[in-house]
Amino acid sequence: MSTYEGDPVPEGLAIQQVSDLLGVPAPTLRSWERRYGIPVTRRSDGGHRRYSASALHELRLMRDEVARGRKASDAARSVWALLDTEGPAQARIQRLLTASRELEPRAVREVLEDARSDLGLGPALDEVLMPSMRQIGSWWESGHCDIAQEHLTTEAARAWLSWLVSIAPPPVHEAPVLLACGPRDLHTLGLEALAALLSHDGLATRLLGARTPRRTLVAAVAATEAPAVVVVSHLSTQRRPAVDALVAVAGTGPQVFYAGNAFLFPDSREGVPGTYLGASLSGAAAVIRERLLST
Ligand code: B12
Structure with missing residues (x-):
């Protein structure tokens, strides 16, 4: 279900390492997995949880949603929605993130403009642009994308928004x-x-x-x-x-x-x-x- 690519820790991190890294107590991590399947971890030979890079990514999203003031159950729903690749907004988020990874500003603007003509301006902003920026922010924070990716995507989005104002x-x-x-x-x-x-x-x-x-x-x-x-x-x-x-x-x-x-x-x-x-x-x-x- 995750859209995350690349696993810098092939053997997986232990729960305490993840807790230290993300600032989330280990009992909370266990409870998120038990209640919401965020994330589903694999186990070591000794039966201990092992967290992959994509599991870390899911947890970061969950932590940030909770930090925004959401109840854990609502936060989990947002994370599921963000990680789900189905649905018109989700498909566009994936395209925008690909354009961002490939440092293609024109493609970023095209995705946004397609989203506007198919979904409307409000959903293009609330359901495509903003979640994509949060995802890029989360990648940047975890060191999984260069700041160039964030700058380029932000500037492409700003150029598109400025153009929209000019044609109003x-x-x-x-x-x-x-x-x-x-x-x-x-x-x-x-x-x-x-x-x-x-x-x-x-x-x-x-x-x-x-x-x-x-x-x-x-x-x-x-x-x-x-x-x-x-x-x-x-x-x-x-x-x-x-x-x-x-x-x-x-x-x-x-x-x-x-x-x-x-x-x-x-x-x-x-x-x-x-x-x-x-x-x-x-x-x-x-x-x-x-x-x-x-x-
Ligand atoms: C692009 C970006 C930048 C760009 C901004 C360029 C620009 N012209 O906007 C630059 C490079 C300048 C930047 C700088 C910094 N950034 Co910055 N940035 C981002 C990024 C990737 C996207 C920001 C964005 O536009 N998000 C879209 C917004 C709108 O979404 P949102 O934050 O989730 O906001 C929600 C609500 O708050 C609300 N909302 C927010 N704004 C508005 C506006 C209106 C009108 C309304 C109605 C609602 C609303 O609606 C949103 C939907 O739920 C975020 C990642 C993220 N999670 O957002 C980090 C992020 C916000 N940045 C962060 C940080 C730490 C910084 C810096 C301190 C980094 C540094 N060490 O220099 C500096 C601070 C600069 C400063 N003095 O303000 C952190 C903040 C962490 C925190 N909460 O403390 C984030 C979350 C990244 C991260 N995961 O660590 N950043």
Whole structure:
């Protein structure tokens, strides 16, 4: 069932080694296998679990889903879906990952464009692009792909998203939604995807991009009279300046929204002004559109 290729540890790792490597306690690893078959391990002659590279890959995905705040049973369902090669989105994820491994940006863009025309823009983003990026991130973290693969895929996806914004019909609402990363955040891809969705929904957007300083954001709101602002932050270490930017901008009048892994857990959202947009990009675009159209 796994899509993982290459096994750098042919004899397999022992459970304690895997626990140390992934930061997941051994009893949890046993329970994931017992309850969800993630992963199904082979046994040594002495009957001990042995973890292959593909088993490690499944566990990394499971760990990351749980870290996103999902219950283990829901996390397991996501991992099964990601590893399953059936289904229209899954087939495209596989094609995108192949294009990424082969460092073929044109093929990356073609897969994304095919996904958009066959599945629609929202599913192309939420079900093909984002899971593929998470998979590449997981490969990169485990040393199973070079950073070149991540950079090339990210840049190909960004080029496609920027093209989508450029071909969107003229906006029905002129006042723009401002889209910014927190002052220390470089992860722009989610925002760029949101810009594509909103612009194809008839909303004007202004993408301020990576590392937007608080004062710049406040000045941009004043200059554009933006009715809405979205701030995204990915790392918990970067959350504080992002929250400061949200507080500063909330005081000036626009509707304020925020998203990203830095805000995944409920306690990370305590006292943050505005509306948390959740994980789904299409869901986020729908929330923003509804709010703007109802005011
Ligand atoms: C591409 C990428 C980069 C690129 C970004 C380029 C760009 N222009 O975007 C570059 C190379 C710059 C980069 C840098 C770094 N990165 Co990086 N990066 C990634 C990667 C591979 C994809 C990011 C992405 O776009 N994901 C798609 C997003 C949208 O998916 P998601 O994170 O799962 O987000 C979900 C929700 O949070 C939410 N969401 C997130 N964004 C948004 C936006 C909106 C509008 C909405 C509504 C929702 C939403 O929806 C998603 C769906 O569930 C991820 C892997 C991953 N798992 O995502 C690592 C990852 C995020 N990066 C990581 C790290 C560690 C870094 C660096 C610190 C590395 C380093 N040592 O320098 C730096 C930090 C730079 C900085 N100051 O911000 C880690 C973060 C681990 C953690 N949680 O602490 C990850 C998870 C990789 C990994 N597995 O280790 N990175």
